[in-house]
Amino acid sequence: MTSKSDSLTITDNRTGTSYEVPISEETIRATDLRQIKTSDEEFGLMTYDPAYMNTASCRSAVTYLDGDNGVLRYRGYPIEQLADKSSFLEVALLLLDGELPSKAALEAWEKDVVAAMPVPDHIEKFIEAFPRDAHPMAMLLAAIAALGANHPEAVDLTDDAVQRTQIINIIGKIATLGAYLYRHSKGLPFVKPDTSKGYSENFLTMLYQDDKGSYTPDPHLVHALDVLLILHADHEQNCSTSAVRSVGSSQVDVYSAVAAGIAALYGPLHGGANEAVLKMLRRIEGGQSAEEFMNGVKEGKERLMGFGHRVYKNYDPRARIIKKACDEVFAVTGVNPLLDLATKLEETALADDYFVQRKLYPNVDFYSGLIYEALGLPAEMFTVMFAIGRAPGWLAQWYEMIHDKEQKISRPRQIFIGSDERDYVEMDAR
């Protein structure tokens, strides 16, 4: 009886040669396949995995997902417990440092992040230079890169103290930038952060304070916003986090790496889905019948935005929590009339073979927009909210990557399908 070893035995039927490839942590190393060739001149075998459907790009301790069972944990703590008991800034520190902070450490962190919320005057002018109807995600993308231009010291990735300052700077300022983009789009003066207030309370105040300075956000709305930010804080190697890691692997500064994450998140298949869900619901509410819409989805004409997930083949645990947060917000703002339509679409989909067979369930984006809209935000701002929440996750993953001895500049290979060598043809001979 041969001993069972953690390895694959691969026989190349082209040569009859067998190879022993070790299995470690449920993976094989793609580079172990390079030895498989029919002659020494060959490059050797590669794996081909468009969109990385089955490729681990890194080893990470930050977030754990179990897509089949709808499990999400930040540093081992279940998302349900963090949403119920923690705060966004505590979760941000947990993601970055890996442990729940002491009371003193959390208070110091909160003070540092809120103190970093003000943005320099030239960034305010930068935002004012955009047309009022510019999409806030395009402005956020540019503003974060502009912020980086203000911190040439950020290029020194070896100095942890310098990088911690940049991390605090980005978490603090991205919320202020988000509020300023909203105010700019409405032609309203900026409301500067008040360092005596908490992070989420500051954000709502910077959004909605009127020129008499009189605005106190309802504590239920502050809490609901904090929960939403917690739910968006990290999600292992999603598209935008992979962009942050890949761009960051060139050893560019962290602002540029985060700007790459914002660009990826902007897409409607990723963070832009929450905005797309609201527009989809509005379209159906405006006249297209839900049944006609769902038939169009099943015919492949369009997607039920806010449904489906690369990893979750079960209910996204965040969607469940957001649905509960709806109750807290709507108790203050009144129920968003689109809630019934969204619930009806969910019930229809969960009972329909097309969705059941493809394991399509509501994801984090399906209900979040209903809350953002109830908080008074326009659909174009929804993905900015996602970016504010995701900033600590991007930063924790980036920091892990620059300290990972196995990582180097990210540079995939390709399968070349283009022309063989050919000679240039002069214009008169074409």
Ligand code: SDX
């Ligand atoms: C986020 O990765 C993350 O972790 C992301 C995220 C995070 O926190 O970072 O969770 C945040 O981005 C959530 C997802 C938000 N996007 C959407 O809601 C957009 C709508 N959903 C999809 O486009 C899609 O489900 C994705 C992009 C989310 C996942 O796409 P996959 O894994 O590439 O799946 P696929 O496109 O290969 O679809 C598989 C099948 C296809 O049908 P068949 O070709 O097999 O017949 O399912 C169908 C798809 O047509 N399908 C859908 C659908 N999503 C997939 N059909 C209708 N509506 C949908 N929403």
